[in-house]
Amino acid sequence: MIKPIKDLGQNFLRNDKVIREFIEKIQISDQDSIFEIGPGEGVITKEILKTNREFKLTAIDIDERSIEELAKLHDTRFKLVHQDILNFIPTIEDTNFKIVGAIPYNITSPIVHKIIEKDNLPIKIVLIIQDEVAKKFSNLQKNSYFSFYLGYFYKINYIQKISRNDFYPIPNVDSALITFDLKENIKKIEKIKFSNFLHKVFRSPRKKINKVFDIQTLEELNISPDIRPEDLSLDEVLNLFEKEIKN
Numbered sequence: 001m002i003k004p005i006k007d008l009g010q011n012f013l014r015n016d017k018v019i020r021e022f023i024e025k026i027q028i029s030d031q032d033s034i035f036e037i038g039p040g041e042g043v044i045t046k047e048i049l050k051t052n053r054e055f056k057l058t059a060i061d062i063d064e065r066s067i068e069e070l071a072k073l074h075d076t077r078f079k080l081v082h083q084d085i086l087n088f089i090p091t092i093e094d095t096n097f098k099i100v101g102a103i104p105y106n107i108t109s110p111i112v113h114k115i116i117e118k119d120n121l122p123i124k125i126v127l128i129i130q131d132e133v134a135k136k137f138s139n140l141q142k143n144s145y146f147s148f149y150l151g152y153f154y155k156i157n158y159i160q161k162i163s164r165n166d167f168y169p170i171p172n173v174d175s176a177l178i179t180f181d182l183k184e185n186i187k188k189i190e191k192i193k194f195s196n197f198l199h200k201v202f203r204s205p206r207k208k209i210n211k212v213f214d215i216q217t218l219e220e221l222n223i224s225p226d227i228r229p230e231d232l233s234l235d236e237v238l239n240l241f242e243k244e245i246k247n
Contacts, residue, residue, distance in 0.1 A: 037101030102128035125180035134176035
């Protein structure tokens with residue numbers, strides 16, 4: 001057993017039912033190329049390898065103890081990489097690949113940004129992340145920077161809440177299982193400019209949108225000046241973005 005390290009944000013999943021649900025959502029098939037972020041003790045890794053399919057699984061972990069533990073697994077479909085995931089993601093050259101993992105809460109945002117910045121986006125992402133963040137990503141409660149930024153590329157589904165008691169050590173917050181399915185025929189967009197634009201939109205999320213954009217622009221796009229950023233639709237956001245980059 002690997003002792004969790006707090007500085008690495010390690011909280012190991014202990015619920016077999018949740019693990020099985022996680023594996024089911026990956027929708028593993030032959031010829032899949034799957035990258036697992038931070039396998040830790042390997043509870044998800046081992047369950048994936050039980051699947052009777054001809055896939056490739058690469059597990060990436062910065063913790064040398066995890067690498068040593070998982071090196072005991074002998075499967076021709078399985079590969080280990082000892083590296084920081086934030087440095088590894090940009091090196092993935094596969095197409096039609098999937099990214100999965102129960103990831104550290106403290107680097108969730110950097111991880112998803114590294115993924116979206118890629119030219120070759122994964123066709124599916126399956127993650128266990130902090131529950132509050134999962135709700136922001138999936139627009140379960142209201143629109144946010146992330147629901148628009150990620151939602152441009154992916155259909156996002158909040159699957160289920162996971163109790164903090166299903167982890168060791170027990171974290172201070174609950175988690176959630178969430179999936180991302182790549183949309184078809186995505187129109188090319190300047191990602192960095194789009195991200196910066198959304199940060200501008202949500203700089204003061206509780207203020208009316210007329211505090212961010214002039215009334216004339218809003219009227220031209222048939223957007224009410226009295227709504228808040230969270231009430232915008234993705235189409236309205238894209239129309240505002242296109243108008244801004246033209247000016």
